[in-house]
Amino acid sequence: MKYCSNCGAEVDLLVPPGDSLPRHVCPACGSIHYQNPKVVVGALAEWEGRILMCRRAIEPRHGFWTLPAGFMENAETTAEAAARETLEEACARIQVGELYTLFDIPHISQVHIVYRARLLDLDFRPGEESLEVALFDEADIPWSEIAFRSIERTLRHYYEDRRRGDWPLHTGSILPPADHRPV
Template sequence: MNFCSNCGAAVELRIPPGDTLPRYVCRQCTTVHYQNPKLVVGALAQWEDRILLCRRAIEPRHGFWTLPAGFMENDETTAQAAARETAEEARARIEVGELYTMIDVPYISQVHLVYRARLLDLDFSAGEESLEVALLREDEIPWDQIAFRTIGMTLRYFFEDRRRGNWPFHCTSLALPPPAP
């Protein structure tokens, strides 16, 4: 950050009085600019024994498969974000269920939340950010083409939990970035 979004003056990185972490502080109006993690919210939408997946038409990970998910917007709940992202990426309608996974991704300052959901009908198609969408059974999922580790983890939890008939909430952290290609 170089300039204050409040007055346009230059900012400097320093620890403001009463704080413990460096923040961007405006040299002119003294506004403290806090930068906090982003929430990525999605849905694990199920139809019978299949899961709705989207093949990404955007970077990062263009051409790889993911659950419909994206950044939460202001003025919406996390459940609303999951439904909106599913509608945008897969043009699908869902009934949002319980929060299923919460995965901290601190090395990119994100928290990924995925809800279990029920697909309401089979009227879906690729949205602007998807090359294609598909309902896939566990043995049809292209595991080596999953876009993000958090999505792979969520899918693995789901299929393990389904086999056990138990649906716990999964909360974990990815402390390290993925290995370089």
């Protein structure tokens, strides 16, 4: 951040009184600008044992496959964000189920949340951010073309859990990859 969003003056990076972390502070008007992690929310939408996936039409990871997901908006719940993102990216309607995965990704200041969901019908098609949308059986998942590690981990948990018949909440952190592959 270079300029104050309140008055337009250049900001300084310093620890404000009473705080313990560096913040962007405007010396002209005194505004403290807090930058917080972004929340990415998506849905693992099921239809007769198959999973709805989207091939990305945008960066990052253009052309790679993912679950329908995106940044949460203000004034919505995480479940509403999952349903909205599925509608936007796959033009698909879902019934949102239980929270399934929650991954902290501190090196990019994001939290990734995925809900299990039920696809309500087969009326889906690519939205503006998707090149194509398809239902996949486990054997047909394009594992080498998955866009993000959080999605790959979610899918692997899903198939392991389905075999066991147990659906625990999966949480954890995803650290920076040694090979610099996107999270």
